[in-house]
Amino acid sequence: MATRIQLGNDVSWELVYKRNNVERLKRDKFPLGIVDELPQMIETGYEDIPEEDMVRLYWYGIAHDKPKVGTFMVRLKVPCGIVTPAQMRGVGLISERYGDNYGELTTRMGIQLHHVRLEHLPDVLQAIQDTGLTTTGAEGDTVRNITGCPLSGIQPEEVFDVRPYIDQAHQFFTGNRTYSDLPRKFKLTFSACPHQCSGPHFHDVAFLAVIHEGQPGFTVRVGGGLSSTPRLSRDLRMFVPEDQAIAVLQTLLDIWREDLTYRLSRPKSRLKFLVDDYGPDAVRAMVEERMGRRFQELAAPEPVPGDLAHLGVHAQKQEGLFSMGYAVPQGWVSGTQLQQLADVLDEVGGHARFTRQQNFILADIPEARLGWVEAQVEEIGFSLKRNRVFGHSVACTDHRYCNYSVAETKNKAQEILEELDRRFGDEVEEGLSLYVDGCPHACAHHWVGNIGLQGTSIQAENGERIEAYDISLRGGLGNEAAIGKPLLRRIPSEQATEVVMRLVEAWLTERRAQSNGAAARYTFRDFCDNHSDEELKAIALGTEVEEVDLSDRVILQLSGPLLHFTGGIEQYEARPIQARTVRSLIQGLLRRYKALEPQILDEKGEPVEHVLIFVNEEDIRGLQGLDTRLQAGDHVFILPALSGG
Numbered sequence: 001m002a003t004r005i006q007l008g009n010d011v012s013w014e015l016v017y018k019r020n021n022v023e024r025l026k027r028d029k030f031p032l033g034i035v036d037e038l039p040q041m042i043e044t045g046y047e048d049i050p051e052e053d054m055v056r057l058y059w060y061g062i063a064h065d066k067p068k069v070g071t072f073m074v075r076l077k078v079p080c081g082i083v084t085p086a087q088m089r090g091v092g093l094i095s096e097r098y099g100d101n102y103g104e105l106t107t108r109m110g111i112q113l114h115h116v117r118l119e120h121l122p123d124v125l126q127a128i129q130d131t132g133l134t135t136t137g138a139e140g141d142t143v144r145n146i147t148g149c150p151l152s153g154i155q156p157e158e159v160f161d162v163r164p165y166i167d168q169a170h171q172f173f174t175g176n177r178t179y180s181d182l183p184r185k186f187k188l189t190f191s192a193c194p195h196q197c198s199g200p201h202f203h204d205v206a207f208l209a210v211i212h213e214g215q216p217g218f219t220v221r222v223g224g225g226l227s228s229t230p231r232l233s234r235d236l237r238m239f240v241p242e243d244q245a246i247a248v249l250q251t252l253l254d255i256w257r258e259d260l261t262y263r264l265s266r267p268k269s270r271l272k273f274l275v276d277d278y279g280p281d282a283v284r285a286m287v288e289e290r291m292g293r294r295f296q297e298l299a300a301p302e303p304v305p306g307d308l309a310h311l312g313v314h315a316q317k318q319e320g321l322f323s324m325g326y327a328v329p330q331g332w333v334s335g336t337q338l339q340q341l342a343d344v345l346d347e348v349g350g351h352a353r354f355t356r357q358q359n360f361i362l363a364d365i366p367e368a369r370l371g372w373v374e375a376q377v378e379e380i381g382f383s384l385k386r387n388r389v390f391g392h393s394v395a396c397t398d399h400r401y402c403n404y405s406v407a408e409t410k411n412k413a414q415e416i417l418e419e420l421d422r423r424f425g426d427e428v429e430e431g432l433s434l435y436v437d438g439c440p441h442a443c444a445h446h447w448v449g450n451i452g453l454q455g456t457s458i459q460a461e462n463g464e465r466i467e468a469y470d471i472s473l474r475g476g477l478g479n480e481a482a483i484g485k486p487l488l489r490r491i492p493s494e495q496a497t498e499v500v501m502r503l504v505e506a507w508l509t510e511r512r513a514q515s516n517g518a519a520a521r522y523t524f525r526d527f528c529d530n531h532s533d534e535e536l537k538a539i540a541l542g543t544e545v546e547e548v549d550l551s552d553r554v555i556l557q558l559s560g561p562l563l564h565f566t567g568g569i570e571q572y573e574a575r576p577i578q579a580r581t582v583r584s585l586i587q588g589l590l591r592r593y594k595a596l597e598p599q600i601l602d603e604k605g606e607p608v609e610h611v612l613i614f615v616n617e618e619d620i621r622g623l624q625g626l627d628t629r630l631q632a633g634d635h636v637f638i639l640p641a642l643s644g645g
């Protein structure tokens with residue numbers, strides 16, 4: 001057992017209160033309960049409500065649309081995004097009646113309303129409660145809406161159904177005084193989808209379902225988060241039996257909330273900083289020490305390439321039932337549409353799921369009713385035929401409602417996506433995601449979009465402020481999980497669309513040149529990986545670039561069962577400078593497809609017995625093994641030994 005680790009032992013509450021206003025306002029009057037004061041606030045009038053009480057309202061998912069406009073955003077929690085038709089109808093009615101008939105599906109699988117007047121808040125909260133949903137803890141220093149794969153419980157490939165754990169955690173943490181006084185917000189996901197579509201890499205804590213030695217349980221990743229200091233979560237390399245999941249979660253939260261270091265400064269308070277400070281091994285040791293037990297060592301599974309948005313029609317694990325995933329541009333859905341969708345779902349006994357990509361999926365649709373549902377939903381305004389790039393893309397709530405926004409988001413994303421659709425049509429349906437944020441807070445996760453736009457501004461010569469974007473490339477989720485690199489700075493808004501078009505055009509040109517099978521799976525991220533930063537910048541800015549000539553590359557070819565771990569991609573290319581030997585070529589390959597590693601290398605980093613590696617048809621065992629040197633034009637093949645290659 002590790003030695004006792006002293007946490008935050010030189011920080012006093014006195015210092016915390018001195019440094020951190022939010023901690024002080026929590027001490028002075030704890031935010032849970034502030035809604036009981038709404039009648040007084042209404043009487044006082046919007047203008048005279050103390051700003052501290054406005055902050056306390058966050059704990060109930062209520063925030064200014066923008067200071068001084070006098071209306072509010074109300075954010076609902078929807079655990080795992082799963083809603084009944086009755087709940088959709090209820091929320092739709094509330095939106096119609098109190099929220100200007102406007103709704104936004106959110107990146108945490110929830111939904112939020114805007115335009116709600118102060119005097120209507122009590123009725124709105126009551127009406128939400130009547131639907132069985134809640135806003136409690138949708139903002140503030142709480143456990144936020146808990147996410148998962150939107151196909152949880154119905155996807156044939158899932159490891160097991162994690163909905164009971166999501167429900168249990170939601171019940172336990174919602175409104176729980178102790179866990180509503182965290183150092184900062186806390187984002188949790190339970191992932192059982194092989195593609196890890198819910199984004200465990202950017203969550204504070206992610207439980208990844210596994211069956212280990214016949215026992216269901218979870219591996220745990222911790223310390224992910226975006227905003228202006230993005231981090232990918234780190235693997236605790238431990239196997240948590242399923243009945244211990246909530247206890248481990250509680251312990252992690254206790255370690256963090258009791259360490260006053262993380263209450264001193266809001267920008268340094270997220271769990272990711274604790275994980276930075278101690279490292280995953282020490283965090284795991286702390287959990288084990290507190291729980292007085294050890295957990296088995298087990299690495300988190302690597303995501304298998306595949307569709308992260310679950311768009312289109314898919315058979316469920318329940319025989320005869322199907323899911324229908326709709327691309328919803330910018331998550332825009334009106335109250336009327338929510339009610340109309342609810343009516344359709346009632347007709348066929350289905351329900352809906354809101355997704356991280358601000359889309360919805362209709363679930364439990366009987367096969368015989370698919371055509372009817374599709375026609376009805378088309379009339380409501382959503383189409384299965386809509387270009388899927390809309391469904392792979394997200395944008396934050398926008399300058400109309402958010403005070404931090406420095407550039408258009410939803411409308412800009414819409415403009416770019418419409419142009420992509422117009423120019424490239426179904427060629428951009430798969431392999432590309434565009435995430436747009438109005439500021440560094442990254443509510444729409446621009447760091448992990450394949451193309452990420454973050455609003456910024458520049459000053460024109462006449463001193464006028466012009467909206468602009470920093471554009472990140474090389475980001476992704478699932479098997480492409482990585483924080484993007486802001487390669488293009490301060491691109492004026494009016495040029496941003498064209499910059500994206502140039503990049504996409506160059507990607508598609510390369511993709512068209514690939515063999516049929518590979519073309520479909522050559523993603524935008526692959527394109528970025530195949531180019532240097534300078535090349536990408538030149539392409540984006542429209543400067544002359546040299547043709548990409550594959551004869552100056554080393555090409556690696558995979559086949560058979562190995563393709564399962566690359567999403568079917570059989571070819572990987574590298575420049576000789578990045579692949580001087582077979583070893584460095586394979587290291588590059590494994591950086592892209594981590595799930596492939598145990599299939600190719602053993603613990604000592606040597607080829608496993610059941611694969612054979614050839615360079616231009618020569619078995620490397622007859623050459624210098626993994627140290628065999630490579631040059632431009634070489635072809636390397638990795639074949640399962642039994643294929644006879």
Ligand code: HEM
Pocket residue numbers: 063064065073106107108109110112145187202225226227396397401402403404441442443444445
């Ligand atoms: C200090 C200010 C804020 C910070 C640091 C912040 C940060 C974030 C971050 C990092 C997320 C990503 C959620 C995730 O990781 O899953 C998020 C979600 C979101 N934020 Fe903010 N945000 C702030 C203020 C606002 C405001 C003022 C609004 C709107 C009025 C807003 C709207 C949203 C929306 C719509 C989401 C997605 C909602 C959800 O899925 O729960 N944010 N925020």
Ligand code: SF4
Pocket residue numbers: 396397398402403404405406409437438439440441442443444
């Ligand atoms: S990313 Fe910035 S602009 Fe967009 S909703 Fe979040 S805080 Fe507002």
